[in-house]
Amino acid sequence: MNMMEKDKKIRVGIIGASPANFWATNVHLPALSMLPQYEITAVCTTKMETAKETARLFNVPYAFNDAEEMVNHPDVDLVVITVTTFRHAELVRLAIAAGKDVMCEWPLGISLEESKELAQEAENAGVRGVIGLQRRFDPGVQYFRDLIAAGYIGRLRSVKFRMEVDYYGGYYTSRSKQLADKKKNHTLVNVVGGHFLDPILSAVGEIRSLSGVVAQQFDHAEVIETKEIIPVSVPDQVLISGTLTNDAVFSAHIEGGKRNGSTSQTIVTGTKGDLLLSADYTISGAQGDSNSLMPIEIPKSYLKVPQGDLQKEVYQTVLLYKALAEDLTKGTQVVPTFKDACRMNFMLDSVIKASITGQRQVLES
8 A cells, every 4th residue: 555755745647637527627626736735746638738728727737638648657646537437447447557546536436346346456456546435524524423423312323314406307408418328327326325425324334234216207308408308217216224233224315306495414313312414514413302403513623624715525625635645644544445435336236226126135244
C-alpha cells in the first residue's frame, strides 16, 4: 500500500476533466485546489483542446488526451477517475498497472463481479483503491453517527430512510437522457442508492438481511428540450426492508420522478430517544417521551474545514480528500475503499435479487 512522505504534496491527475464534466470541474478540481496537501499536476480528456482549456482554467501544468500517458507520468501520484461508469474498469486498470493510487467515482464497476476483480487487482498490486462516496464525511453525518454510538437514543431500534428525486421519471434532459437506458448502468438503484445509503449505513451499521421491491413505472419519457419521446428501461422505485447486524429494523424508500416536494430524511428510534437527519444533514433530536424534536448544533470540532460558500458536494469532497491525504501519509484507512464499494454493490444487487425472486436475502458478513 503506497504511502506518501508527510510533507510531500500528493500530485493528482484527473481523467475526465472536460469543462463540460460537472463532477470534475465543479467538484473535484475546486475541492483539490483548496487543500495544501495536494497539487493538481495533470488533466486528461478525450480531446486535447478540452484538456488544455481545463488546464488553463485551473493552472494545471500538463494536459493529455491519452489516459495511459497521463497515468504513467512521473509527476502523477494519485489518479482520479470522473468519467461514465462503463469506462471505470479500463481506466482503473491503467492506474493499477502504473502502480498509482486511484480514486474512482461511484459506482466502481458495471457489475459486482467487475468491482471484485478491480478490488483484487488493486490489492495484488499494492495500490490504494478509493471510491468516491463523499457524503459520509459531512459533519452532520459524522456527528449523527457519534450521537448514536454515544447512546443518545439508547439502544438503536429502527432506522427509516426516505428519499425522493425529480429525475428518473417521465422527463429527462438532453444531457441526462442516456440514463434512461439500463445498459449505461447509471440507475436509481446503484447510483442514487449507493451515494445516499452509504452515509446512513456508515452511521447505523450494516444490513444483515433484507427484502426488496424494485419497480419501473415509466416505460417512456419526454426529453424536455426537444420533446422527443425516448424508451425507459431503468427502475424508478426502490423499497428495502431488513434488519441490521445490531438487530435494529431498517427500511428505505427511494422514489424517482417525484413531481413536487422532493426531499430526504432519516429517522432513528432508540430505547431512550429519537434523532432525525435532514436532507441538508442537519440534526434534530429528543430524549424521553412525547417531546418535539429540536435542532441539535453540530460541535465546531466536527467542522474540520470551513464550509463558507461551498456547495455541499464540493464541501463533502474536500473532507473526503482531506481524510485521504491523512490516509496516504499515515497509512490509516478512513476513506471508503474498493472493498467497501464491493460491499455496497453486493447489498444493492441483493435488493434486486430479492425483488425478482420474492425471497429474503441474507448478506455476507
